[in-house]
Amino acid sequence: MIEASVLIVDDEVPFVETLMKRLAKRGVRVDAAYSGHEALEKLTASGPTKTDVVILDVKMPGMDGLEALARMKTEHPLIEVIMLTGHATVESAIEGMKRGAYDYLMKPCELDLLMEKLNAATDKKREHESKILEARANLISLRRGD
Amino acid sequence: MTPAKGADQETAPRFSVRLAVVVLALMIIAPLVISGAVNLYQFRKAYKNKVSSELSVMIERHSLTVDSFIDDRLSDIRVIAREHPIERLRQPNFLRLVLNVMREEYHGAFVDLGLVSSDGIQVAYAGPFNLQMADYSAAPWFHEAMISENFISDVFAGLRGSPHFIVATQRKVGDEIFVVKATIDFEAFNALVENLRIGNAGFAFIFNREGDFQTSPRFEVALNRPPYVDLLEGRIRSDRITVLEGEDVLRRRSIFTIAPLKQGQWFLCYQQETSDAFAALRHVQEFAIVVLIIVSLAAIFMGYVISRNLAQRIALAHHDRNMMAHQVIETGRLASIGELAAGIAHEINNPVAIMVQEAGWIEDLLGEDEPASDSNLEEIGRAVGQIRTQGDRCKEITYKLLSFARKTDPTVREVNLNDIVDEVIGLTSQKTRYANVLIETELSPDLPTIQASPSELQQVLLNLVNNAIDAIERPGGVVTVATRPAGDEVVLEVRDTGKGIPEANLARIFDPFFTTKPVGQGTGLGLSICYGIVEKMGGRITVESEIEKGTTFTVFLPREAPAGVGNAESDLEEEGS
Numbered sequence: 001m002i003e004a005s006v007l008i009v010d011d012e013v014p015f016v017e018t019l020m021k022r023l024a025k026r027g028v029r030v031d032a033a034y035s036g037h038e039a040l041e042k043l044t045a046s047g048p049t050k051t052d053v054v055i056l057d058v059k060m061p062g063m064d065g066l067e068a069l070a071r072m073k074t075e076h077p078l079i080e081v082i083m084l085t086g087h088a089t090v091e092s093a094i095e096g097m098k099r100g101a102y103d104y105l106m107k108p109c110e111l112d113l114l115m116e117k118l119n120a121a122t123d124k125k126r127e128h129e130s131k132i133l134e135a136r137a138n139l140i141s142l143r144r145g146d
Numbered sequence: 147m148t149p150a151k152g153a154d155q156e157t158a159p160r161f162s163v164r165l166a167v168v169v170l171a172l173m174i175i176a177p178l179v180i181s182g183a184v185n186l187y188q189f190r191k192a193y194k195n196k197v198s199s200e201l202s203v204m205i206e207r208h209s210l211t212v213d214s215f216i217d218d219r220l221s222d223i224r225v226i227a228r229e230h231p232i233e234r235l236r237q238p239n240f241l242r243l244v245l246n247v248m249r250e251e252y253h254g255a256f257v258d259l260g261l262v263s264s265d266g267i268q269v270a271y272a273g274p275f276n277l278q279m280a281d282y283s284a285a286p287w288f289h290e291a292m293i294s295e296n297f298i299s300d301v302f303a304g305l306r307g308s309p310h311f312i313v314a315t316q317r318k319v320g321d322e323i324f325v326v327k328a329t330i331d332f333e334a335f336n337a338l339v340e341n342l343r344i345g346n347a348g349f350a351f352i353f354n355r356e357g358d359f360q361t362s363p364r365f366e367v368a369l370n371r372p373p374y375v376d377l378l379e380g381r382i383r384s385d386r387i388t389v390l391e392g393e394d395v396l397r398r399r400s401i402f403t404i405a406p407l408k409q410g411q412w413f414l415c416y417q418q419e420t421s422d423a424f425a426a427l428r429h430v431q432e433f434a435i436v437v438l439i440i441v442s443l444a445a446i447f448m449g450y451v452i453s454r455n456l457a458q459r460i461a462l463a464h465h466d467r468n469m470m471a472h473q474v475i476e477t478g479r480l481a482s483i484g485e486l487a488a489g490i491a492h493e494i495n496n497p498v499a500i501m502v503q504e505a506g507w508i509e510d511l512l513g514e515d516e517p518a519s520d521s522n523l524e525e526i527g528r529a530v531g532q533i534r535t536q537g538d539r540c541k542e543i544t545y546k547l548l549s550f551a552r553k554t555d556p557t558v559r560e561v562n563l564n565d566i567v568d569e570v571i572g573l574t575s576q577k578t579r580y581a582n583v584l585i586e587t588e589l590s591p592d593l594p595t596i597q598a599s600p601s602e603l604q605q606v607l608l609n610l611v612n613n614a615i616d617a618i619e620r621p622g623g624v625v626t627v628a629t630r631p632a633g634d635e636v637v638l639e640v641r642d643t644g645k646g647i648p649e650a651n652l653a654r655i656f657d658p659f660f661t662t663k664p665v666g667q668g669t670g671l672g673l674s675i676c677y678g679i680v681e682k683m684g685g686r687i688t689v690e691s692e693i694e695k696g697t698t699f700t701v702f703l704p705r706e707a708p709a710g711v712g713n714a715e716s717d718l719e720e721e722g723s
Binding site: 015022060061086107108110111 | 621
């Protein structure tokens with residue numbers, strides 16, 4: 001199993017805390033933010049490679065999920081985002097996918113399903129990263145003239 | 147301020163079928179009567195002129211005939227008097243011979259023939275009476291005949307006792323004057339005018355300037371009454387043909403046509419009842435009246451049919467409109483419940499998600515090798531506690547929804563508006579949190595209670611608050627709900643710092659189905675329902691708005707409910723729940 005690194009962003013504190021414990025138990029490195037602003041701050045502080053996937057609630061006071069997504073994708077394009085939504089905001093989640101989110105999940109969700117999507121998103125991110133590394137290596141070898 | 151209109155429930159507009167029939171029938175009949183009357187008047191005038199001119203022509207022709215008859219007879223006598231020597235005229239046998247020839251020639255117009263000497267003695271006579279040597283020296287006609295060369299007498303009885311008149315001419319022999327005279331048969335003369343007839347009741351007769359009949363009229367005539375008396379006394383010109391209308395001796399409207407005869411000594415008169423003379427005109431009038439009656443009846447019938455049809459359509463349209471109004475309000479209530487339910491269902495998702503996570507966490511812990519470790523038990527206890535907390539949260543949310551859904555009751559009771567405000571703000575708290583809108587209240591602490599349906603007030607306020615929240619597009623907007631007393635009313639104000647309502651939309655916002663929200667997000671019923679409910683409560687609702695500054699809805703509610711509102715059998719209740 002790949003050791004994923006996840007940032008959960010939701011204003012429901014008890015939800016975040018329990019989800020963190022459960023994911024940690026499954027070997028996921030988890031961090032939490034309780035608003036869009038806090039999430040962006042944490043991502044900037046830790047750097048893009050530290051976090052693989054962001055689980056992002058759509059409805060939050062202050063900066064909402066869609067706005068946070070847009071800024072994450074601008075500032076940290078490699079990070080994959082899974083939108084988390086209640087039924088009434090499915091449209092927003094779909095809108096999020098159009099704007100670059102990896103997938104969306106409906107609340108309340110089964111942890112197995114979340115893990116599945118989390119792993120897939122992590123794989124995608126790692127793949128993306130390795131392709132970039134490979135391209136960078138090719139670039140270096142080209143410069144050396146090998 | 148915009149006076150608002152909306153789905154008010156009023157009784158059917160009054161439409162009087164009777165009035166409509168009268169108006170429609172008048173619209174058809176009046177022009178018909180006017181044009182008919184004008185036409186008839188013109189026709190009557192033309193017809194009278196025609197009758198009058200026809201009568202004039204006829205009388206003129208007949209007056210000429212009568213005049214020429216008399217002149218011809220005079221000429222005959224003159225020829226006899228001049229052509230034959232006096233010796234022969236003195237012989238009765240010769241006169242008899244001449245008389246016979248003339249009688250043959252003129253079908254018996256001449257009765258007799260005589261020669262009268264200057265002393266008035268009839269020296270020769272031929273005729274049916276024994277008048278040889280008759281003495282006329284005292285007869286008025288003889289004196290006249292001696293004065294003028296030619297003379298025509300009036301009709302008189304004379305010596306023979308039967309009506310006749312005399313034509314006479316002078317024959318001078320030396321210094322002596324003889325008068326040759328002939329008597330004209332009255333019957334023959336009378337026949338000249340007797341035959342003059344038009345229509346059923348027209349008749350002609352001749353009278354002289356003294357007012358004596360020269361022929362016998364077929365019907366009774368009084369020459370001492372107008373117009374004859376006017377003619378005889380010179381008030382009517384007698385030297386030409388005159389057509390007059392007046393009353394006859396039996397006071398029937400009649401036409402009198404009078405022509406002078408014998409150089410104005412006699413008058414030929416034709417008298418005819420107007421009704422007879424204008425019989426054709428009367429027929430036309432009768433026909434016109436029959437047509438008018440038929441058309442009027444048809445117009446009234448048509449008017450009735452059209453009006454009844456119209457009345458039925460109006461009643462039907464009004465019924466449909468009332469049904470629609472009821473349906474609109476009911477639909478709006480369902481829509482606001484639906485909207486609220488959707489919002490609350492979403493709100494429930496959060497606690498449910500937490501409960502699911504906590505349950506999953508407990509499963510996780512129970513699946514460990516040593517599930518009953520102290521730390522696990524403590525964690526499970528905490529999770530169960532969290533589940534209970536979130537369950538309570540769910541219960542609270544569903545309670546709010548149910549309390550709203552259940553309160554679809556228009557029954558009026560004593561209500562403190564401030565309590566309603568608190569309830570509604572509680573219902574919308576989640577929505578305002580996510581929309582980043584701050585809700586402020588300015589509730590008057592000494593607000594009097596009002597008589598109203600709490601459920602309807604809640605619906606009004608919820609609609610206004612929801613609209614206010616939706617109107618705020620930028621984070622940090624403020625919605626203020628204020629209450630204050632104002633005389634016999636209480637005032638409820640919902641202000642927002644939103645985008646405002648354009649002037650063009652302001653007049654329409656209370657119209658049913660008017661919405662500026664995207665398709666699927668607004669029914670356009672909220673404000674029209676607010677309007678309907680407030681109107682029903684006997685209150686009013688107004689709106690003020692300024693673009694980019696915000697909008698204020700102000701609801702004025704009377705402290706006492708108007709009569710007939712809010713009983714169990716209220717309109718809404720009947721059709722709705």
